[in-house]
Amino acid sequence: VEEGSGEGAVLRVSSPGAEVISLTLPEFAEAQSVELWPRLIRARDGANHYLIGILTGQTSMYSGGGGSASQLHLIELDAAPKAPRLGGEALAVPWSGSLLIRACFSEKDMQDRLEACHDEYDFGATLAAAPGRAAVFPTLSYRAVATAFPRTSRRSDDNSAAKLKRADLVRAQDPACTYDRVLRYDPAVSRYELDRPLPDCSDYTTP
Numbered sequence: 001v002e003e004g005s006g007e008g009a010v011l012r013v014s015s016p017g018a019e020v021i022s023l024t025l026p027e028f029a030e031a032q033s034v035e036l037w038p039r040l041i042r043a044r045d046g047a048n049h050y051l052i053g054i055l056t057g058q059t060s061m062y063s064g065g066g067g068s069a070s071q072l073h074l075i076e077l078d079a080a081p082k083a084p085r086l087g088g089e090a091l092a093v094p095w096s097g098s099l100l101i102r103a104c105f106s107e108k109d110m111q112d113r114l115e116a117c118h119d120e121y122d123f124g125a126t127l128a129a130a131p132g133r134a135a136v137f138p139t140l141s142y143r144a145v146a147t148a149f150p151r152t153s154r155r156s157d158d159n160s161a162a163k164l165k166r167a168d169l170v171r172a173q174d175p176a177c178t179y180d181r182v183l184r185y186d187p188a189v190s191r192y193e194l195d196r197p198l199p200d201c202s203d204y205t206t207p
Contacts, residue, residue: 009034011052015081023086028073031056037072044134048079051090051137060207064102065118067207070095072125076190091183091192093142094205097123103153103160112163119153122146123177123204130182137185140192146177146204155203177201 010022028034037053057070072095076087104110104117125144132139151172153159176199183192 011036011077011086013077013079013084015079015084019082021082021084023084025054025086026075026089028054028056028071030058032059033057041074041137041140043136044138045136048081048084049136050077050079051075052077055095058207065100067097067099067101067121069097069123069205069207072127074192088190090137090185090190093125093198094123094144094201095125097121097146097204097207099155099204099207101155105160109160113150113160114164114166114169116150116164116169119155119159120149120171121153121155121204122171123201127183132182132184135185136187137192139185140183142181142183142194144177144179144201146174146201147171148174174204177204 009025011025012020012022014020025034033056035055035057037055039053041051043049051074054073054075055070056073057068059068060066072093073089074091075089078085078087099121101119102117103119104113110117123144123146125142128141130139130141148154149171150164150168151170152162152164152168179199181198182195186193
């Protein structure tokens, strides 16, 4: 994936014995970076039908901290020699998040928080093949893990007002945003469908 000249990001596709062909990727709202996910998902019928992954990223900086996050987009690719073309988006899910937020504003805050003066929030996801009857593309498992440090911190709260104990100074999973989902491809709409809706984890996935 490369930045095009006035056309946004482009995907360069090469086939044996054919010239490299540039395909313009769709525009991704609010994306500050666009990268290629280093895996391909192949259709059941083999041939030249794939899903490619595009990672779009956003970053924010603020006083005493900052954050970054990314989403994974799966896009259909017909990689026919000499005539490749992109199809529609089959999936878009949160992929990663990392935030550092200042939580000490006075000497008392430093004492109350045992000098742990930043809250840290991390989010990471994985995709893997899953058992199940596949329709065009394989069934997938999606797992997300969210953690907070200190373990009592919540982004929506004023954590500077909390007194911490030594036992709080560990990274702990947030059960509300640590979850598993099964994704099944629906050929009627050319998209993956979740077995259950995703929870609202914007505290981890919005920088």
